[in-house]
Structures are given as C-alpha cells and as structure tokens.
Amino acid sequence: MNLEEVARLSGVSRSTVSRVINNDPNVREDTRQRVLEVVRRVGYQPNTAARGLAAGHTRILGLVIPMGVSALFADPYFPLLIQGISSACNMHDHSVMLWLADPDYERRTIRQITHNGLIDGVIVASMLMDDPLVQALAEGDLPFVLVGRHPTDNRVSYVDVDNRAAAREAVAHLLRLGYRRIATITGPQNMIAGADRLDGYRAALKDRGLAFDPDLILEGDFTEAGGYAAMQRLLPRRPEAVFVASDMMALGALRALREAACRVPEDVALVGFDDMPFAARADPPLTTVRQPVQRAGAIAAEMLIDLIKHPGQGPRRVILPTELIIRASCDAGPKARKH
Amino acid sequence: MNLEEVARLSGVSRSTVSRVINNDPNVREDTRQRVLEVVRRVGYQPNTAARGLAAGHTRILGLVIPMGVSALFADPYFPLLIQGISSACNMHDHSVMLWLADPDYERRTIRQITHNGLIDGVIVASMLMDDPLVQALAEGDLPFVLVGRHPTDNRVSYVDVDNRAAAREAVAHLLRLGYRRIATITGPQNMIAGADRLDGYRAALKDRGLAFDPDLILEGDFTEAGGYAAMQRLLPRRPEAVFVASDMMALGALRALREAACRVPEDVALVGFDDMPFAARADPPLTTVRQPVQRAGAIAAEMLIDLIKHPGQGPRRVILPTELIIRASCDAGPKARKH
DNA sequence: CGAAATTTTGGGAGCGCTCCCAAGCCTAGA
DNA sequence: TCTAGGCTTGGGAGCGCTCCCAAAATTTCG
Secondary structure, three states, X not given: OOHHHXXXXXXXXXXXXXXXXXXXXXXXXXXXXXXXXXXXXXXXXXXXXXXXXXXXXXXXXXXXXXXXXXXXXXOOHHHHHHHHHHHHHHHOOOXXXXXXXXXXXXXXXXXXXXXXXXXXXXXXXXXXXXXXXXXXXXXXXXXXXXXXXXXXXXXXXXXXXXXXXXXXXXXHHHHHOOXXXXXXXXXXXXXXXXXXXXHHHHHHHHHOOOOOOHHHEEEOOOOHHHHHHHHHHHHHHOOOEEEEOOHHHHXXXXXXXXXXXXXXXXXXXXXXXXXXXXXXXXXOOOEEEEOOHHHHHHHHHHHHHHHHHOOOOOOOEEEEOOEEEOOOOOOOOHHHXXX | OOHHHHHHHHOOOHHHHHHHHOOOOOOOHHHHHHHHHHHHHHOOOOOHHHHHHHHOOOOEXXXXXXXXXXXXXHOOHHHHHXXXXXXXXXXXXXXXXXXXXXXXXXXXXXXXXXXXXXXXXXXXXXXXXXXXXXXXXXXXXXXXXXXXXXXXXXXXXXEEEOHHHHHHHHHHHHHHOOOOOEEEEEOOOOEHHHHHHHHHHHHHHHHOOOOOOHHXXXXXXXXXXXXXXHHHHHHHHOOOEEEEXXXXXXXXXXXXXXXXXXXXXXXXXXXXXXXXXXXXXXXXXXXXXXXXXXXXXXXXXXXXXXXXXXXXXXXXXXXXOOEEEOOOOOOOOHXXXXX
C-alpha cells in the first residue's frame, strides 16, 4: 500500500495525499476528510525509507552509548536515560536508533553512525574525555547533543549536571557533620563526570583549608565490584567518611564494609552520587546526590529535535539541578558522638 | 558523496561501485581495489534510506519493549537483553531501532512499528499474556521473534527458558533441604514468565504430594517494592522458605526480612530467579536460578536475522538452559538444624 | 586464428516519497 | 460579464540506491 494507491482509492493525486498525511493546510477540508478516511480504512503507513530519501530527514534520532566496561550498562543510569529519551521521542513523534559501541570504534563505525543518511541527529551518552566519535561529530554537520559536558570544545550542545558543585556540596556536608578524614572513591578519570566529581571533592577540602591526602583517593570504575575493591584497599587507611562517586560503587563499598564488620555510619560514613532507585533501599539507606537522569534524557532528545529544526543556531547548554538527599549513611558525625 | 560520485572518481559506473560495496564477486580484482581505494579515501558511506528503498531491506531490526510498569525497566534484565541483542547485531552488521512502548498501544502505533518499511524484522521482549502487538505481528508478514514463549500460538518463533521446570527445580531444592512450609512471591500473572514460575512452584509441591496453601502465594510485580510489600504481608504467615520469582523482588523480600529482624536463611530461606549481577552480592548472597539473559538476546537477534534471510520457513524455538545457583540464602535446612 | 563461452561492465527502470511549479478552479470586485 | 487573485490540485523531477538485462571485453578451445 503506497501513496499512489491511496490516491487512486480516494480519487485524488499522489500529491494531495502527501499533503494530507503531512498536514499541509492547502487542502480543501472535504478532500482531506475523504483521503483521511481511506488512509484509516486501508491502514496506510508511509514508507520511512522513501520519505527519508525524498525529504532528507527521517525523524529518527541516533543514541550512542560508548561502553567500555560492559558491566557498566547494568547500572540503572542507562535504562533511566533511555527511558527519558524514548518518552520525549514518543512525544515528538520521533524514533530511536540505538548503538552500544565499544569506545575504540574504528573510523568506519563512526562514519556508519554519522553518515548513514538515516538519522537526523545523534545523542551521545557517557562522556569520555576524548571520544573520537564526538570529535568526528564536531567536525561534521550532523546535529548532536551530548549527555555530559564537553571538556574543551565550547561549540557543542549538551545537557549535564554540575558534577563538580554537587560533589563539593556532598563533601561539604560531611565536613559540616564533623568528619575530617574523608576519602573518595572516584569514577574512571577518563570520564568527565569521574574527573569532575573528584575535582569537587578537592574543592570542598580546599574550602576548609584542608590538604588532601592522595592515599585517600582511590579510582573506581563506576561498578559495584570497583567500589568494593576500592573500599577494601581503603579500609586500612581508616577513613572517617567516604565520598563515593556513584551509588553503584557505594553499594560495593557498603558490601566491603559489611564484610569487614564496619558499621555505617558509626565506623565509616558514606555519601553516594546519582540517587539511583536502590540507594534508598540500601542498608543503611544512602545519603547521596540526586541527579535527574530521566529528565536529562528527555531534555537531550528535545534539545536535539530543536537543533535539527533550527540548524546553524548556536550551541545549547542545559545544566540540571542536583539535590543532596540525606539518608542514614552518614549521621550527626563524630563530633556529635563524642559528647 | 554518493555512488555516482564515487563512480566518477574511480572511472567506472555506478553499477560497478554498487557491486564492490556489496561484495558482488563479479568484479575484476584490480577494478575492485581501485574503487575500494576511492571509497576509503573519500569516506563514502552508502545512504541507508536509499538502499532500503531500492533493495527492500535495511539490515535494521526493531526491538520493542512493552513497558507497563516503568520501574520494571530498572531491572538489569533489560540492559542485559539489549546488550545481547546489540552485540549480535554488531556482529552481523545490523542496527537496532528501539521502541519502549506502553503496552496499550493504539492501533496506529502498532502499524507504525510493523509497517514503516524501515525494519526487516522485530524482536518483542514481550512477556504479556495478550499483547496486541504480537497478535498484529502474527497476522502480518514481517518476520519477528519473541523473547519469552507465546502461550497459545505455536507458529511464532521465540527464545526462552523453561520457567516452569526451572521454578520447579528451585522449589524442589528447598523441599530437599527439608523446608516444608514454602511460600512464593510470584510475578504478575498477566506475564507469561510470572504464570509459568508459579506453575512450577505448584508442580514441585505436587511432586511431593504436598497441597499448596493459597495463603502462601502472593502476587508481586517483579519490582523490588513489590517483593518488599509481598514479604511484609507474608511474614505473619510464618513461611519457612520463600520462592521469589525474581531476584529484584527477592531483594525487596530481603529488605522486609531485615527490617523485621528475621535472619536469612535461619528464620526464612529464600530462593530467587534470574541470577542478576546483584544476586551474588546481596546479603546473604541469593540462591537463585540463573538464566542466560544476554545470550537469549543474542540468540533472538540471530534467529531473527536468519528468519529474515529465509522467509517462509517454519517457526524456530530455542529453550535455553537454566542453572540453580546455590548460595547462602537457604542452608542445610530446618531438618539439619534440628539435630 | 576465430568463434563461442565466459567474465566484466554500463545504463535504464524503478523503489515510494517530497518538493516545486504550473494549471485548474473558484470567488469577489469592477 | 469579465478578470485578477487566491485556493486547490496534478504531475514531473529527483532523492541514492539495487536489480536486471544487454553490451563490451576477455578468455577458452577447437
């Protein structure tokens, strides 16, 4: 069933049917109704490939998730992001093409994504420090949006949270409670969010005039296992509190602590990051930084759709607010307990 | 940059370039090399829309995840499934189009998925008893594969595990350990896997000539919160052991038990289902039924690709093996403890 | 060496749509 | 009544590719 067929059945021309299904106002009302009736009756659905070819756009967005550590994808972060993107796409009558890509793509893979002539734009999640895809995108002219800021190029559009400020606030909270010997389990330092959160940790210590102890900084990989391993190495160094750069890692840290028979927060306090669904249900419930992941996804999609509609406009940036969620994994602090 | 252009640059015709990029053997070797060189130099990438239109296929698979409970998508099940599908697609040079759909789609949405002329086939991670999309697919002639068996129509292809047998084995394990008063927290009964696992529970009891007590059967929804709520209601009924139809719910059950100061497995033993990554890291580590979710995804994709290549062939079915993973959430059993 | 068989290449047609321009229709005002 | 102007409509061209058939080039073999 194609345009021509529908045209024949409704006694009009191909062009008129095309106008009707594209909501062109230049159609007499009774003609429109007649065509619409046929469309409905035969269940006509325009061919996306043909449309894309003729019109030069497809209403399809690409979503690329560069995934080095495959275990990372188990983090609810990505499902949430995808849900946000997907719902915005549904809302705006767009579709999503998904690529889970190994970040050391070959050149060919990159071109396959950027020049397949099928997608109108790309959302790239999980920002690496130097992603060749992002570089290719920046040099090409396919609209794109990053989820997570770009460290250097200020001509790219993105939606992000202020990871540095949020981390700083989280650590400041620990300091305010009286904790002093505060360690951190960071994310991978080749990920922007990982680096930014460490930066925030440093800033918070500096705000109080505290020197930071390199022994109290351990690099994790945003996975549970990574958090567990880091916490085990951290334990002998006797931190009073740990700022863990993701809830998933905090879960691992919690497990290491439990195995070592350390009480949380009495022996070691913990602050996480993300406020993933499981954070509230952990034992003890995690104090953490909430970031609106699903909303970030939706906004990224909308931003991209807008960018596609108005090409050549300047880069857009949205910084979403975070919120420190106080739960039970840090308490009134050592100060209070001394009394 | 298009075919014609590449043809001009390599001094051959459009057709020859087309043959080269499609690996048609009917090209002289030196011609092939010359064209390939140009393709590489200019970074030519064929236009997918044009290709799809002309060839009638696109090497794109649709993936539909009907998502009633959006919280369900937080279960690592879906990321794992997507990973499996995605990696098989990468391997076979296919792409994925993703739809997270509300299961009470309108007719239009269904046609949009099945008749957009863009995808060569569909994978439905459907698990609902009566999914209108599946019905539409069965009536149409777009190749499709279900992840999870179809309850009635035996002409559809799917990949699944034997949920009933696996559940039966899990409960048999509890019985063997000496537990008798065994409850179950089921999945939603409008989901096939939910119903099948309950069925397996019943079968295991029956195998031992045990009547089942309706009071010990609580319906959950495959979410953590659902497991938690069910366990709370279950507690006063004093079960010795609980077969929980998903690890996510088991996590909730564990939380309810912890809050009620019940020890696992001493006071209540637990068996989960899925062997999600977090099951091994729960406190205590969960005895559970492992199912190869990622592999199921990969096999579904490969099955679909095969179905596309050989249309009109009979339905394919693959039942993947499950494995009971013994961990600490059930022990030698009350029998042992009495001595 | 020449004809037949085979390999290799070129070009037309067409996939289903959008976009554009021209033609047809209708209304209103002179 | 006639015409200018604004609605509507139709049809050609073309998006970039594949598929098919025929032509050209090459090889094979008597």
